[in-house]
Amino acid sequence: MSNLHNHFIDWLRNAHAMEEQAETLLEGMKTRVKEYPQLQSRIIQHIQETKQQQAQLKTCIERLDSSTSTLKDLAGKAIATGQVMSGVFMEDEIVKGTIGAYVFENMEIASYITLIAAAELLGDSQTKHVLEGILLQEQEMSDWLLANMPTITKAYLSQK
Numbered sequence: 001m002s003n004l005h006n007h008f009i010d011w012l013r014n015a016h017a018m019e020e021q022a023e024t025l026l027e028g029m030k031t032r033v034k035e036y037p038q039l040q041s042r043i044i045q046h047i048q049e050t051k052q053q054q055a056q057l058k059t060c061i062e063r064l065d066s067s068t069s070t071l072k073d074l075a076g077k078a079i080a081t082g083q084v085m086s087g088v089f090m091e092d093e094i095v096k097g098t099i100g101a102y103v104f105e106n107m108e109i110a111s112y113i114t115l116i117a118a119a120e121l122l123g124d125s126q127t128k129h130v131l132e133g134i135l136l137q138e139q140e141m142s143d144w145l146l147a148n149m150p151t152i153t154k155a156y157l158s159q160k
């Protein structure tokens, strides 16, 4: 296997770790946004998408690396930005939490854009197709958060 191929698999493992982190962060946020039903239901939807993304990435990794057979072999390293962002994401204050979620989504977007470029270079159209589907879900979540930020902010402030 070429270095490029191995590097690509590493990146896919890291993306899988990032999605596990995303699930943890979204689950934490879900319980803190009870008073914002629209935000909560969008978060619940994205938790489902995130779990699906994990499974899709796992399938891609298994296809590319026949030695990967257990979840433990998936262990990757979520990039440091994600660790830093998780602090903001976990903020009790809903507005800061929403900003954190938006930044996290955009980190995911950047990650999938780099993965798609790598898949193109490798001529791996099957993985590229999967990554493009995931990218679309991240972009939709990012767009939703941005579009709803004024409403969330006003709802938060009017409770003060």
Ligand code: MG
Binding pocket: 019, 022, 050, 053, 108, 138
């Ligand atoms: Mg994701």
Ligand code: FE
Binding pocket: 022, 046, 050, 105, 108, 137, 138, 141
């Ligand atoms: Fe996401």
